[in-house]
Structures are given as C-alpha cells and as structure tokens.
Amino acid sequence: MVNGNPIIEGFIEAIKLIVTLDPQVVEITLRSLYVSLSATFVATLIALPVGALIYFYEFRGKHAVVSTLQTLYALPTVIVGLLMFLLLSNIGPLGFLRLLYTPKGMIIAQTVLIVPLLMGLTVSALSGIDRDKRYTITALGANRFQTVATIIMEARFAVMSAVLLGFGRAIAEVGSVMIVGGNIRGATRVLTTAIALNTSMANYSMSIALGIILLAVALGVNITLSLVQRR
C-alpha cells in the first residue's frame, strides 16, 4: 500500500518539478497556456463586439438571447467536447480540416465553451454602467461612436473580470480537451488531462503537483493581466 500522504508528497514533488524545470512538466504547462490563452483570445475577439452589439441595439427577442447566453454559462464541457468531436472527426462535417486530436481543435472547443460566458458577461458589464452616465456622455456632445467607446471604456474592469473568468474556465476544464485532444503525450496533453491520467495511474503526488502548477499558472496570468490593466 501507499506510504505517506499524497498531498504532502505532492507539494514536495511540485516544488521539485518547478525548481528543476522538468522538461515534460514545462512542456505540458506551456501547452495548457497556449491552448487556453488562444481560446480566451479568440473568444474575446468574438464575444466583446457581439456582446456590445447585443447591449447597444434594441431588437426583438433580446431577452431571449441574453437568457440563452446565461443558460450556456453552464454548458457542460463534455457536451462541447462531444459536439466538437463529432464535427471535427474525419467523417464529420469539418473532418476535412483534420483538426481532431490537435491543439488547434482543442482551442476551438474551448473557444466554443467560453464564448457564451464572455458574451453574456460583456452584456452585464455594459449594463452595469449607470444610465445617467450614458445621458451625460451624450449631453456632452459625444456622437454615437464616442458614446459607445466611452461606455466600453467605463466598463473595462468588469469586462476584464469576464475575460479572466473565461480563461479560468478554459484552463481548468478537462472534459472537452480530453475528448477533442485525446491526451496524446507530447502533442495534446495539457495540465488537466495529465492530472486525470496520473490519477488513473495512481501517481497521486504527481497529480497534486500538476494541480499546484495549474493554480500557480492561473495566478500568474491574473497578476500579469491586472498589472497591465492598472497601468
């Protein structure tokens, strides 16, 4: 049977792996960052403009759209994984792209996963700006475009939180990257799938170590982004 406490061993192991810059851990960590940051980036590009459009334009069914987005916050990662798997598989409609079991496929899956979250939170962020402020801006003689730009500027902190939340959801999820990526060593293995694999191989301390690294990475990204923002 196992000796020692895997949690304590995990901490020691984590420190060892980080200090020695274990090449495999470094590679998995960088891939996690690459995939989830790319997904967050692409999702932000899509969600911010569309979210702003939804907020600024009145149209029929707007409430329904917002409610749908909010429902999709709870989109299960395995369902996204399954859908993307069926779409990207060789015999699926997008099979010709050969994206299944590649990091690009994983980026697409995570993007799909977090776009609703980012879009919905963008709408909320903009809604959070005082209506009086909007009138004031208009009263000061701003044209339509300037009004939009100023309101988005005002909402930037809330929008940033949305982006960080989206990144958090992306880097922490295991369901879709496992199905779409296939957890291939050296190609599509990321921190979360590596944790799942090591747990199934009873390497608990390695799993704990990777978990600590995952949290540290999330912390690092948060600090970096908030530093830039405070500039």
Added chain:
Amino acid sequence: MKTDAAILSAGAVLILLILAIFAGCTGAAPEENETPYATTTTPIAGVNVLRVATTTSLENTGLLAELERVYEDKTGVDLQFIAQGTGQSLDTARRGDVDLVLVHAPALEEEFVNDGYGINPRCIAYNYFIIVGPESDPAGIANMSPVEAFREIYAAGTNNTPGVVFVSRGDNPGTHAQEKALWAEAGYDYEEEILDSGPWYVEAGKGMGDTLILANEKNAYTLSDEGTYLSFKDQLALVPIIAEGAKLLNRYSAIAVNPEKHPDVNAEEATNFINWLISDEGKELIGDFGKAEFGKPLFVPLYAPDCTEPPFNCTCAEPVATA
C-alpha cells in the same frame, strides 16, 4: 512526440502579450482588434505524424512511452498514442481519425478487418488476464478454472455473501469483452443475468488502472490484464487468485486502417511501424519491458511458428509489403 518547447513558449508568451495589450485597451473600437491570429505558431508542424489508437492497459503500464521514445529516436516519425478502450479505439479507427490500432480483443478485431476497415493485422505479444481479489478470498475460488470461478462469484454475489463484490471495467475495452466471454462461457446471459443483478456487480466505467484502484478500495474481485496488475501491484492489497489458463489468454495485435476507406490516413508509416513491431528489435524491446522493475516481463512477444498455432492462430512474422 518531439517537443518543441521553444515554439510553444513563444506562442504562449505572444498570446499572453496580445491579450494583455488588448486587455489594457478594452475601450478600443472593435475594428482595431483584428490582430492577425494567424501569426501565432502552432506547436505541431506538418511532420510525419503516425496516430495510434490504443488501449488503456498498454498506456498504464508505461510500455507506450518506451516504444514512442525508441521509435521516434530511430525514425524521426512523430508517434502519437491516443489511449482509449479497445472498443472505442476500433471505432476511432473506423472513423479514420487514426492510422493504426493496437488492441486486444480478437473477436472485435476480426470484425474490424472483415468489415474492410482494418488491413494487415499482426499479433505482437501476449500475456494473461488474471482474476484478482482480496487475499481472504470470500467466494473461495482459488485453484478453480476461470469459468468455475465466475460461476462461484455469481452464486456468492447473488446470495449476498458478505464481502463478495465484482468490479467490471464497464467501458467496453478488450478486458470487458473477455469478461463477457467468460460470463457467457459460464452459462449466463450478460445483459439479462449479470448487469443490474445486485450490489455485488459494480461497473467502473474507467480504464484498467482506475478499475484496479476501485476494486482495491472495495476489496473486490476483478478481471485484469497481467501487465497492468503488475505495474500497479505496489498500490494494491489485492492478490492474483486465478492466473494462467488458455481461457485467460490476452493477445495484443496491431492493425492498420485501410487507406481505401480513408484515403488520408498515413498508410505508409502505419506499415513501417507494424513491420518494426514484428521485427526482432521491436519484439525484444517489448519482451524486456518491465523485467528490471517487476522481475518478469509484462508482455511476451509472439514468434513464428508458435503464433500460427492454437491458441494464438494469428500472423506475427511476415512483414507487411511496403507499397
């Protein structure tokens, strides 16, 4: 897989920077946001990639990592293993999402080849399935034949004999197929009489390693391949109760995906890899794997003419003709 940490890190840093800059000016108009995403590098270039769908039992023993290391150093081919159950691996191959399968369920393999999806099957190695369980052996099956043992476990389990629990993989891999075959041989209808027949029968729905851990926690019987059991032995209080016997033979084969069904598979490298696996070099590597660590090899390579005779009845020596 050759790792390209530099490109990966460059990609990650680039995106982080873009994201940071972008975050700093969320007020910018949307049309300024069109930073060309295409400039970011992807970590895998279009090198010669060979994708292999395989079983969790091979991955969990660590054999795949060893094969990958040696073969990649030798050929420069980027070997990528996707570990799934045998059932799922064959399905992945039918879809053309991989170039090759490395699996262990002879009946399913035959179907795969007969349906025209698989070509050039070669058996590579074998070991035995074993029935492991708590040392106290509450169902009293020691020294029985596997089929008798299954009958005994069923009888004890359905009578609610304390301590008799059987954990099944339940995810349709080769081991699960073997288990179903044993239930059938013992005279039970799997769907009707075994599934949902009481708390004694537990379906794990996980890989072999997880199933062993679960069986260990529950102090239960389970059917495992020998290789995975040996590589997990340190973590387990379970002991092998029934080992060996032709009924418990576990044969691993490599089968290439038919390029006529899926023209974009890497048929050439699939052929090369199969030929390397059945070469003396490949077989020695498999035969030596785990010797140092576990005191005995986890897999026994198959050589001609033994492999063409019962109980194997497969092709293991003739190289696949290269196109």
